[in-house]
Amino acid sequence: MSSENDADAPDTPPFLFAPWRRQILRGRNGLIASVSSSVAIVMAVIAILFWTPGGTTFRFYFLNPHFMWLALRGDPAHAVNSVLGGIVTNIWIFLLCEVLVLVFALLIAWVRISVSPLLFPFRILATVYTDIFRGIPFILVIYMVGFGLPFLGLGFLSTQSPAVYACIALTLTYSAYVAEVYRAGLHSVPHGQILAARSLGLTQYATMRRVILPQGVRTVIPPLLNDFISLQKDTALASLLGVIETVRAAQIGTDSYFNASALTMSALLFLVMTIPMTRFTDHLIEKDREKRLAGAQ
Amino acid sequence: MSDAVLKMTSVVKRFDHHEVLRDVSLTLHRHEVVCLIGASGSGKSTLLRCANLLETINGGDIELFGQSLLDPRIDPDLVRRHMGTVFQSFNLFPHLSVLDNVALGPVRALKRPLNDVREEAMALLARIGLQDRAGEFPDRLSGGQQQRVAIVRSLAMRPSLLLLDEVTSALDPTLVGEVLDLLSDLAKSGTTMLIATHEMNFAREVAHQVVFLDQGVLVEQGSPEEIFDHPQHDATRAFLGRVR
Ligand SMILES: Nc1ncnc2c1ncn2[C@@H]1O[C@H](COP(=O)(O)OP(=O)(O)OP(=O)(O)O)[C@@H](O)[C@H]1O
Numbered sequence A: 001m002s003s004e005n006d007a008d009a010p011d012t013p014p015f016l017f018a019p020w021r022r023q024i025l026r027g028r029n030g031l032i033a034s035v036s037s038s039v040a041i042v043m044a045v046i047a048i049l050f051w052t053p054g055g056t057t058f059r060f061y062f063l064n065p066h067f068m069w070l071a072l073r074g075d076p077a078h079a080v081n082s083v084l085g086g087i088v089t090n091i092w093i094f095l096l097c098e099v100l101v102l103v104f105a106l107l108i109a110w111v112r113i114s115v116s117p118l119l120f121p122f123r124i125l126a127t128v129y130t131d132i133f134r135g136i137p138f139i140l141v142i143y144m145v146g147f148g149l150p151f152l153g154l155g156f157l158s159t160q161s162p163a164v165y166a167c168i169a170l171t172l173t174y175s176a177y178v179a180e181v182y183r184a185g186l187h188s189v190p191h192g193q194i195l196a197a198r199s200l201g202l203t204q205y206a207t208m209r210r211v212i213l214p215q216g217v218r219t220v221i222p223p224l225l226n227d228f229i230s231l232q233k234d235t236a237l238a239s240l241l242g243v244i245e246t247v248r249a250a251q252i253g254t255d256s257y258f259n260a261s262a263l264t265m266s267a268l269l270f271l272v273m274t275i276p277m278t279r280f281t282d283h284l285i286e287k288d289r290e291k292r293l294a295g296a297q
Numbered sequence B: 001m002s003d004a005v006l007k008m009t010s011v012v013k014r015f016d017h018h019e020v021l022r023d024v025s026l027t028l029h030r031h032e033v034v035c036l037i038g039a040s041g042s043g044k045s046t047l048l049r050c051a052n053l054l055e056t057i058n059g060g061d062i063e064l065f066g067q068s069l070l071d072p073r074i075d076p077d078l079v080r081r082h083m084g085t086v087f088q089s090f091n092l093f094p095h096l097s098v099l100d101n102v103a104l105g106p107v108r109a110l111k112r113p114l115n116d117v118r119e120e121a122m123a124l125l126a127r128i129g130l131q132d133r134a135g136e137f138p139d140r141l142s143g144g145q146q147q148r149v150a151i152v153r154s155l156a157m158r159p160s161l162l163l164l165d166e167v168t169s170a171l172d173p174t175l176v177g178e179v180l181d182l183l184s185d186l187a188k189s190g191t192t193m194l195i196a197t198h199e200m201n202f203a204r205e206v207a208h209q210v211v212f213l214d215q216g217v218l219v220e221q222g223s224p225e226e227i228f229d230h231p232q233h234d235a236t237r238a239f240l241g242r243v244r
């Protein structure tokens, strides 16, 4: 009897405070908690750069403002290319490949999910294609395209500049990946949508174009953007064919000055290029999540 | 009769070795409403899907306006443009506005001019009192509203007949009435309809003919009075006893 009463109403009020360390970690005062953790992290980075035994040498070789500036500007007197001029090459390679990949990959995905008997041989071809180009390391693809195609003597296909071969290699490899992303999206459209469209008398093509594609592509926009962030960075591999893009320019600078700050500059330029895209992708993912949460309620 | 719209003769449909429709014959005349009743799994949905060629039949024949749909020269897309189909799960297109849902078929399948179609679609939406919601996306509407839009979407194709498959089964009971009212309206204005339904009172009210299916067999067919008040077969009596 009495024990039941004890459970309902204790004699002394129970102790309900968290230990002080956890109060801080949990951020009872959010501003103080976030400012102090940020300061701690910045301090840690500075400490590593300034107080480690090799800190000074590291800063001289990788974070040297003088050589970073030279790399950015270019130094014709020492035959050093500007990394800024180089990134322009990366950007146009990226933009061209992005458009080609978007179109080509969609074509592949479309063929792969089609049911028309007429397209049977193309379905096999598309499957073989995605298997091959998802399976070979990109570095081999770019060498084979860049050094192989010129040997074939295929008219204009064999007389292009290295940058064009880099674009062909990037498009071939990335289309294989992006086609799979598209395909997942197209498959995610509920079957009832297809039944409804066909019941309206829409042709297979119109059903695809007006009903499946708009819904399927919408769901895969974030993963598509992720692939394009990778594509932006992989444009650097064009340097393997001798294209003087930003990484190649930075290597030239590094070799000429015996100082690697040009590489850091090149990395910064890549960040300027990719961060807007990564932020935008996260923003879309977040918006999509909110929409689904609102739908679930 | 010469005014037959849809005529099914001895239709057989098998899935693997399971016979889902056995020798079903059924005629739908102009301005006629036929209600299909029967237990779950009796083949009502399958019969409707065979009628609009979403399934291929294994025996018998289906005629639309006297033309066999088994003829290899037949284009299923053209056939379906004459038959509106409404599903249990409304299947509105979530990426299109309500208005564009209604307009998609006429514009993309019939290639009619967009402005005419939109005007007509607005008139159809006004008929169900949803003209103010034309610009919204379907997920903003209640289930009953969505289903009425789905019905209007198939009407926009100006079909010769409507196939309706348990169009109120996915609805909250409070929303069933508004959809059935719309169907009653359509029946009164002479729309030819083949309706699979579990709503016996509705069937009694609007049907000209009631067809009872039992495990793929068309057991009995007749006027609502004949089927509901004087069923001739034990299976019909047993079924009606269970649903009442
Ligand atoms: N695609 C299919 N593959 C195999 N069997 C099927 C398929 N579609 C339907 N069936 C079978 O056919 C039979 C009839 O199904 P159908 O959906 O036509 O019944 P129904 O009368 O519409 O039932 P309900 O009232 O539950 O909608 C069932 O036994 C079902 O399992």
Ligand SMILES: [Mg+2]
Binding pocket: B044, B045, B046, B165, B166
């Ligand atoms: Mg059914």
